[in-house]
Amino acid sequence: MSQKIVIIGGSAAGPKAAAKARRLDQNAEIKILQKEEDLSMASCGYPYYIGGTFDDRNMLVCTPTGVTRDPKFFMNTKAVDARTCTEVTSIDRKNHTVTAKNLKDGKEEIHKYDKLVICTGSSAKKPPVPGIDLKGISTLKSIGDADYLRKIRDENKIKKAVVVGGGLIGVETCEALQLAGISVTVIELLPQVLTFLDPELAKIAENHIRSKGVNVITGNGISSFVGENGKLKAVKLQNGTELSCELAVLAIGVQPNSELAADAGLKTGKSGAIAVDKYMQTTDPDIYAAGDCIEINNTITKSAVYAPLGDLANLEGRVAGENIIKGRVTTFPGTIQTSICKIFDFAAGATGMTETAAEKLGYTDIETVINASPDKPGFMGGLLLVSKLTVEKSTGRILGYQCVGPGDVSKQIATAAMAVQGGLSINDIGNADLPYAPSFSLAVDHFIASAHVMENKLKGRMVGISAKEVNGKVLNGEKPFIIDARGTDEYEEIRLGIGEVLIPLGMLRKRLNELPADKNKEIICYCKISLRGYEAALVLKANGWTNVKVMEGGIMAWPYGREK
């Protein structure tokens, strides 16, 4: 008799599990029970539909050749019985059945299963503040949300919006609304946006968001939504500020839809998401789970984390789909927490561990370096990359890498993700054989150069200091001797104005008499990207100064105010 497979959820992981199961068993009876009206929605594309990158809504739910992924499509091409508007209300593990409610006629259905896959996804979190139910407050989670916000774009009536939350979805939403002609303020409770980045890089991203005319408020939360006749008219911040707006989009994160599983007695983890092993199996051997409703292994820290991302959902669904048919034969090892986010004509990405994450987890054997350079030569139109590399200090193993800028961030992060996954060290990266042609990279790729700078630090040849630390010193009234090692022309065009002295590298050997008499005085060198700054520091060290530091990434990685 053919096996009965029931899959709860039809967005990303569910259809992937169904397709994989079908490919491995042409006889199984496979059902997808989907609460929503649509199937296989490209939910990561919603911000781009709202922002007007494309106008045809069907592209969110169709195959690459334009066929809508509706129940008919699933039946004809996959021989999968996909039922939409069908909400599973309970799982009876003893009898191997699920109860579902048809949301159109309200009728109950009982579905028998031999193997069940739970792909119930996640829901947008909502802050528990007054006024949360006012008209004009939305999330950006469902295709219904996308329709609502796209309609706002098309109607072109709303002038002011607030995006609550400066994470990945918040930033994507802010771009979408800004492109829809709406004036946007992003409010983030934490001191920085994009917490998958360390503060220095997040600040550069924030500056870029601001440069597009978006207002960004960090370190402040919503205390209430203020309405009039049931409609939103302002948000009130925790510091008392009131911002008038006709629209608020909540983007403070998502939570796993794990109640159904928990009610059935399946184990959930610390994050509240369903616990699965590497086979994607829950604590019931006949029930698997995948996608935004589960927690998975962080392969670096070996601890369970909640990583609700579309790419991982697909990979998890594929593993679940194979194992429900073949038994426990294939595994999903987990995540290294790779993220990327488009920010207008700029991107921000990270893979592995940030310094912040490492500190939180109590890692002490780490070293970091910030690097700035174009992604390819200037004559090929190179664009800036600013990155931060985290390594295990004792071994040089790459633990993490972050990168922001208008340059090719995506390639940088993909390259680094493989390096982290492969357990490569800075020695390996420093001599890596990456694809080089001037159309695509510098002769020494930015990632390789980052490894070189790290090597210089680890070998004690360079003492680095971050822009954040230098800024702290300046604000504290400390008076290190600061050298800008660029040329006079460059200095005239742009400069920090933090008390620095301009000594072009080419003049330095002849102007050593201008340096502090006290050879132990703290000296900080920099230039545009701090290569000349590094060479200047070496000259000073060789001439007896003992406390010489290089401001990592130079002016290009300086995210604070400048004189010019």
Place this chain on the structure above:
Amino acid sequence: MSQKIVIIGGSAAGPKAAAKARRLDQNAEIKILQKEEDLSMASCGYPYYIGGTFDDRNMLVCTPTGVTRDPKFFMNTKAVDARTCTEVTSIDRKNHTVTAKNLKDGKEEIHKYDKLVICTGSSAKKPPVPGIDLKGISTLKSIGDADYLRKIRDENKIKKAVVVGGGLIGVETCEALQLAGISVTVIELLPQVLTFLDPELAKIAENHIRSKGVNVITGNGISSFVGENGKLKAVKLQNGTELSCELAVLAIGVQPNSELAADAGLKTGKSGAIAVDKYMQTTDPDIYAAGDCIEINNTITKSAVYAPLGDLANLEGRVAGENIIKGRVTTFPGTIQTSICKIFDFAAGATGMTETAAEKLGYTDIETVINASPDKPGFMGGLLLVSKLTVEKSTGRILGYQCVGPGDVSKQIATAAMAVQGGLSINDIGNADLPYAPSFSLAVDHFIASAHVMENKLKGRMVGISAKEVNGKVLNGEKPFIIDARGTDEYEEIRLGIGEVLIPLGMLRKRLNELPADKNKEIICYCKISLRGYEAALVLKANGWTNVKVMEGGIMAWPYGREK
């Protein structure tokens, strides 16, 4: 007393070695002896200067901030005595001196060294055929060549050119000349262009070159250059064809400039290039070498190869620069033979081993797969990628990866290069945590999907057949039963016309009666990219057909003629 360092050559490896040496020793006396008039030329940029991507020649020889890298620059910023127009004519190992000739005044100079670094680079090969010295025949190797060809662009008089050689430089040259408004024919002696690719992918690249109006002739060489009054007027091919042209650019490869080293009794390798160990040390412990004049280790095959590439030259120079100061402390492990080449609005790249290379080396434990997909979703303007993955069959370890197309080839190859370097297997790649957002990739990245298809092949779930094999069968008059599993609309728009039957996947289960009665008949399925082709094959297998194959990459990877 300060150490005397002499570096022969001032293009890529030489200046890098000098800069690294200086950073590690502020007291050493460092000289660069450079035959040419320029220093640190960005020679990989020449085609883009000729093609008009940029017009300011100084960008080829200046720093990112616009300072020309001339002897004054080297002295002031690096304290390096860089002498141009200075050709080293001999090395006296016993006395630790080199003799150089000043090409301006003809005078001889003797330079003493404690450590010597040979970075003499390479020269363009010239075919030994009549007429090779005619006016109008150039290489694209020196900055003088670049000046000559750029002048031709600017004068806009020449109408027809022939590029001899369809390798990386040949293809870049052909693009540059075509963009300069010249009608170009590329002539390649081998049956395919771009031999760092397997034939199937090279053919796709060749088609793209042709689509830009360039004439491509493969499997044919030059028998002579035909002149009139000392000026080129045509090239004669080995098959007798005569092509009129006013310009010919030779791009049949480069050879190492190793005579100086060989004359001094240093060991050279099979390729004719200078033999060095992983410290970049020659057979004389006081002499190092780096760049296009050496051969290096292929870290996959563990054999010496000649890999004259700008990025490797920089990495080798850096290692040599450190070791001449610090002793044998740092190593350059070698190459995995990564290449990339821009071809108009298209790119072609490879890393690791192609199937052709593996076969040549006698590797039998290999499996390959061709995959085609967009680089990101259609609604984000996704562009095509066609790739070929080579793995060690018994272990699934990634041995090589090639990719061509208008999509983001550079990221694909960088990602794969790290996977090869890290010794990752298709299991690792199939579950890789790469950066995903719809602006940058598909939810299941092309590289990950390639690993999935490979997994299906290795697990015996899919029997693949390449377009090349299918085309061979068709040309041989074999009559496999061929199924196009796409939709009717797609078939109307574009189709192969190789005797295929259109059975859309969605109809297949109902139309099994149209399939051959002989269950052992060879059946070949495909679609646009062969995902539906794969699903069709699984349906047929489940229904008893035993000899069902999937044409890998589908129509998108089909490089031959089509009916429509």
